[in-house]
Amino acid sequence: PFSGGRRICVGHGFAMMNATILAAMIAQRFRFDVIPGAPIVLDPTVTIRPLHGIPVTIHRRRGGPELLK
Helix, strand or coil: CCCCHHHCCCCHHHHHHHHHHHHHHHHHHEEEEECCCCCCCEEECCCEEECCCCCEEEEECCCCCCCCC
16 A cells, blocks of 8 residues: 555655554553454465454453543
């Protein structure tokens, strides 16, 4: 989405930093558990990724930082 070469997006670095911070904040507050026995079908194109996503259950962590309002 950011392109490359001479016409690279000027916000690329900021967007990647923002995504990293967001992932860290989510990981502080929630735990993701893969559903046992759920099939994960790989889609080997340019990179390997799950074809239909990865089924998980989400649990709020206890004793973590207070949620931002």
